[in-house]
Structures are given as structure tokens and as C-alpha cells.
Amino acid sequence: MTTTPAPEVSPAPTAFAPPRTLSILSLVAAIASVPLGHIVILPIAAIVLGFLARSREPWARTMSTWGIAIGFVVLFWWVAVGFFALAFWVPLSILHFWH
Numbered sequence: 001m002t003t004t005p006a007p008e009v010s011p012a013p014t015a016f017a018p019p020r021t022l023s024i025l026s027l028v029a030a031i032a033s034v035p036l037g038h039i040v041i042l043p044i045a046a047i048v049l050g051f052l053a054r055s056r057e058p059w060a061r062t063m064s065t066w067g068i069a070i071g072f073v074v075l076f077w078w079v080a081v082g083f084f085a086l087a088f089w090v091p092l093s094i095l096h097f098w099h
Contacts, residue, residue, distance in 0.1 A: 022053035023060035026067030030074070037074040046071030 026049035033042035050068035053060060 018057070018059050020053075020057055020060040020063065022049050023057050023063035023067065026050040026053050026071070027063045030067040030070035033071065033074045037078045040075070040078065043071040043075035043078070047075070 026046050029042050029049060030046035033039070033046055036042055046067045050064045050071060053064035053067070057064065
């Protein structure tokens with residue numbers, strides 16, 4: 001009787017996910033800037049982190065692109081709101097001082 005040795009069982013290969021830290025931070029800063037956009041640093045941080053992530057983490061390009069897009073939209077929105085508020089506030093304050 002011949003005995004055949006049992007085949008060696010090798011551990012399953014583990015695939016690690018590459019780091020996506022900058023992309024995640026860009027997306028989180030962009031989403032957080034929607035309600036907190038008046039804190040101008042958040043949309044700017046989302047945009048900067050998004051561009052850094054696009055160059056350093058090409059495998060997480062979708063998250064960084066969304067971070068950039070949302071950051072630009074929120075930044076544009078708050079700049080437009082600021083100009084709109086100034087367009088009404090400045091004439092009203094001038095009229096107030098003339099009385």
C-alpha cells in the first residue's frame with residue numbers, strides 16, 4: 001500500500017487595499033462643508049486634499065474627484081451668497097447713515 005502525502009495547504013493570499021487616506025479626507029471635508037461651508041477652510045481643504053489625492057492615490061480617483069467637485073460647488077455657493085449679501089447690505093447701510 002502506497003501512501004500519498006496530504007497536499008500542503010497554503011494560506012489564502014491576502015490582498016491589501018492601498019491607502020486612500022487623502023481621498024477619504026477630501027470627501028469627508030467636502031461633505032462636512034455643505035452644512036458648515038461658511039467656515040471657508042473646509043471647502044478649500046476639500047479641494048486641496050482632493051488634488052493631492054489625485055496625484056498620490058490614482059486608485060481612489062472617484063472619491064477625490066467627488067471631494068473636489070463638492071468643494072468647488074460649496075465654495076462657489078458661499079462666495080455667491082456673500083456677494084449677494086454685500087450687494088444688499090452696503091446700500092442699506094449707506095442709506096442708514098444718511099438719515
